[in-house]
Amino acid sequence: VGEACTELKREYDQCFNRWFAEHFLKGDRSGDPCTETFRKYQRCVQKAIKEKDIPIDGVEFMGPNKDKPDS
Amino acid sequence: HPWEMVTKAAMQKYPNPMNPSVVGVDVLDRSVDQQGRLHSKRLLNTEWGLPSIVKSLIGNVRTCTYIQESSIVDPKERTFELQSSNITFTNMVSVDERLTYKPHPDDPEKTILTQEAIISVKGVSLSSYLEGVMANTISNNAGKVNPFLFIFML
Numbered sequence: 678v679g680e681a682c683t684e685l686k687r688e689y690d691q692c693f694n695r696w697f698a699e700h701f702l703k704g705d706r707s708g709d710p711c712t713e714t715f716r717k718y719q720r721c722v723q724k725a726i727k728e729k730d731i732p733i734d735g736v737e738f739m740g741p742n743k744d745k746p747d748s
Numbered sequence: 749h750p751w752e753m754v755t756k757a758a759m760q761k762y763p764n765p766m767n768p769s770v771v772g773v774d775v776l777d778r779s780v781d782q783q784g785r786l787h788s789k790r791l792l793n794t795e796w797g798l799p800s801i802v803k804s805l806i807g808n809v810r811t812c813t814y815i816q817e818s819s820i821v822d823p824k825e826r827t828f829e830l831q832s833s834n835i836t837f838t839n840m841v842s843v844d845e846r847l848t849y850k851p852h853p854d855d856p857e858k859t860i861l862t863q864e865a866i867i868s869v870k871g872v873s874l875s876s877y878l879e880g881v882m883a884n885t886i887s888n889n890a891g892k893v894n895p896f897l898f899i900f901m902l
Contacts, residue, residue: 678774678791686774693775694760697786702752702823706784715778722774726791731814732835733776733791 679725685718751851754859755821755828758849762792769794776816786821792832813837826851841869 692711700707726733749757762770772793780786792815817832828849834842845865852858 678772678793682774689775690760693778694756697759698752698756701780701786701821702755704823709780715775718775722776722791731791734816734835 678722678729678731682718682721682725685714685721689714689718749859750857751826751828751849751859754849754861758828758830759821771795771812783822784824786823788817788819788821790817790819791815792817815843839870841867843867 689711692714696710699705762773770792774791774793775788776791777789778787794813794815813834814836815832816835817830819828819830821828830847831845833844843865844867845863847864848862850860850862852860
């Protein structure tokens with residue numbers, strides 16, 4: 678969605694895909710190691726969406742810890 | 749292919765050379781619920797390649813379409829369900845697509861994909877043409893799950 682976010686996305690995707698295939702799908706309920714990369718990536722995506730005025734419906738832009746979004 | 753492999757591939761489906769219209773995908777939200785299911789909300793960015801006559805009618809050359817996708821992966825039940833709909837051009841057309849990946853009941857090495865799309869076009873005289881193009885594209889892409897997996901596995 679924003680070119681500035683591509684590197685952060687790549688970092689997050691790598692982390693997520695590894696966790697998803699090696700832990701989550703195998704039924705391993707241990708914690709998600711990608712929270713921090715996700716948060717960084719999310720902040721970037723959120724900013725790009727606002728800038729491009731994309732009409733997202735009902736999304737709260739939160740990582741797994743459900744912090745309140747900035748207004 | 750077994751469900752886990754298909755789900756892993758489907759989660760990383762874009763971008764891929766077999767479906768070049770999807771130019772970007774971003775994760776908007778992701779969480780695991782109390783039952784251990786992974787909920788994801790993603791934003792897909794597609795270029796539809798509309799014929800120029802349609803572009804000239806729409807006026808603006810913005811052929812970039814955004815699609816919002818929600819999905820749930822249940823590793824215990826072994827199901828992967830996705831629902832996506834466009835969030836741009838909603839005044840003209842609405843495509844609501846649902847996919848479900850489940851293990852084949854008779855063969856655990858296989859996965860069944862069920863795909864439905866509800867397409868409605870609003871008040872435009874090209875309605876049957878656009879519906880035809882979209883239905884065609886969606887059904888062409890459904891058959892591409894296996895070849896994509898083959899590329900992915902190499």
